[in-house]
Amino acid sequence: MIRQPKDPEDETVIEQRAVQLLSRREQSEYELVQKLCQRGFAKEAVQRVVAKLQERRWQSDQRFAEMFYRSRVEQGHGPIKIKAEMQQRGIAAATIDKIFSSAETDWVALATDRYLRKFGAAKLSQLEPKERAKRQRFLAQRGFSANHVYAAEAAVQESLENAD
Template sequence: MKITNLSPQKKRKDRWNLFLDGEFYCGMDEGAVARLGLKIGQEVDEDFLAKMENEETSAKAWNALLFFLKSRERSEKEVINKLKSKEFSDNVIAQTLEKAKDLNLIDDQRFAEMWIRERAKFNPKGKRALQMELRQKGIADEILKQVLAENIDTETEESLAHQAFEKKSRVWTDMADRKQREKMTRYLAGRGFSWNTIEKLIKTK
């Protein structure tokens, strides 16, 4: 078999159309074309076609990872789950992850630190809730312990609890009312704040 035409697609310049023996064979990622050194007139056999397919699959997985990382940092577990949902093989996923780590695109410690900062800014939660959320994201216990110790001390958690309370302050207008205090206590406990933190906050209101 011979490559008889190889040209960029009209709508997607990062994709190339590949023709073998005068017939369209497949579309390929521009990077895969370059890595394989494809050119018109090149003879290819079944083994080379298999290599082409592997390169194309790897390129698709890599592009899927880059797109997934566009909106925010991702944990390793999130990336694995995303690539699995797109039905990439375990081998392709492992290779893609290794490349991403080498380029410092994925770092679970950095992700955990980002998660805590974003929660503090937009959706304040206590240490217990943050720990549970990060575990669900696949963050290892040793990283969790370090990141939480460095970012959430008693004073910080009290400040976060105050922020969470302020978001509900229009609802809880009378802290002298027992029912409102109970509702506030349940709300803050549900957001992972310790009983000591909650009790201290209630006494100031």
């Protein structure tokens, strides 16, 4: 059970709690405001404190989004899922677009890597339709577009043909 603060407007206490949260990991502005409000602090006071933290560069949606993007790419997630998760965390569309355009992620290579790690190499002609659909769903659920999925399958197929 979360204890209610003695004074929900006390910006010093709000700042201490915000810094504790930020010391654990980067937080988006939206996440930070949500977490502090859930702990019983007044939203207006929380927003003032977060604005101060942003002025000091202790909280930055840009920095959070860059870190989040790298983390999710390293985990093997596709662009659709990453964008959706960033939007859920309150990152502005312009910031998301900027990060995606500045990063040079090869989504097909990432999808191919995920496919090979999960299923290994197998000729598509040897797969039952249900199995092939299962493999395509796996990549789609990780956030890859249909184009990425088909390109990953083609890359796996090509690597098998080159190995022969």
